[in-house]
Amino acid sequence: MPTAPTGRRRRADAERSIARIVSAARECLSRDPNASIDDIAKAAGVGRMTLYGHFRNRKELVEAAMADALRAGEEVLSEVDLSGPAQDVLVRLLESSWSLVAESTALLTAAQGTLPAGRVRELHAGPAARLEELVRRGQDEGVFRTDMPVTWLVNVVQYVLHGAAEENRADRLKPEDTGRIVIATVRSILAA
Amino acid sequence: MPTAPTGRRRRADAERSIARIVSAARECLSRDPNASIDDIAKAAGVGRMTLYGHFRNRKELVEAAMADALRAGEEVLSEVDLSGPAQDVLVRLLESSWSLVAESTALLTAAQGTLPAGRVRELHAGPAARLEELVRRGQDEGVFRTDMPVTWLVNVVQYVLHGAAEENRADRLKPEDTGRIVIATVRSILAA
DNA sequence: AGTAACACGTACTTTCGTGTACGAGTTAGG
């Protein structure tokens, strides 16, 4: 999905380069939203000019990184068993995706600076809808609280995940404990 | 606390300028951690050169803004009644300071980029200690949970406050509801 | 094997923010 193909097809090595670049972009931008194009190219083990050959500008690159992260998210989330009580579904959802979401949240912050605000929300709408639906269902079942806007409940989970990622980076939270703690924290927030 | 006074005194108008600059810095950096010196000078209604007359570089300015925010925080917090059950104290603490803390959290992010990491923690240690002490006390009283590190409990409150500020800025949370929601959310997180 | 696609280096132009230098006009305060 890099530069709009003019109809002609791409070579295999180009495909590989693009994949490495996008991957590196996700990694770098998650750590530092202001990572330079050069940093990303280096991390991808690729010349800066090669990168510009596939992505015309920073905006296109960030968008591609976001799209890739979102795609990975959809992939993981689509395999989660959604049956059973909302609380249990929530736990399964978080177990399989908290780290991914945490990473993407940082990436999203990066995107906020370079992409138009509307586009960011648009990309982010899909995954958010999944959690939102679960929250509503939990409310209907009477196990999730109803004294706050659903939007807040959904977003505060994001903020907690983002925080967990930060704490991990700063070594204030042991990686092996993070999953448990995130799940317990979120459960407490949503519980009726 | 701007440029190290060489012993000579400052004039009243200089004092006023400094106050306006620091105030503008807090405002601008809270909205955009990468706000330029020029932006801040303009927001203060002052020429850029005037600003440089009082703060030698960006680092000094950011530090002054942080210090001022912290000072304001201390002022507010020192007036909170700390007697009674920990839960009630928590509510009073949040009621009087959530918005200030939310603002300062954004400022802190700004500082992270320009100030050495140690210095940031150092400045931030005071206010954090207050909440930490309250959390420990609540744990002793058996009303706050003990299944997570105190550090996490303290910091996750910060992340929630930061999130609330974001939601406010994006108009996804009505300002008049924010206090109530923040308090309810934090209570749920800390409750045993 | 030949050709189009690709990798990639060098070098240039822009843009932007930081920080410095100089200097002239204005104001506070003894």
Next chain:
DNA sequence: CCTAACTCGTACACGAAAGTACGTGTTACT
């Protein structure tokens, strides 16, 4: 009222990063 302190504009040097231009060598695919 006089002087030091302050304001503030213009201009300049510097570095970082984005993006462009051009050329050469290499590799994939038919």
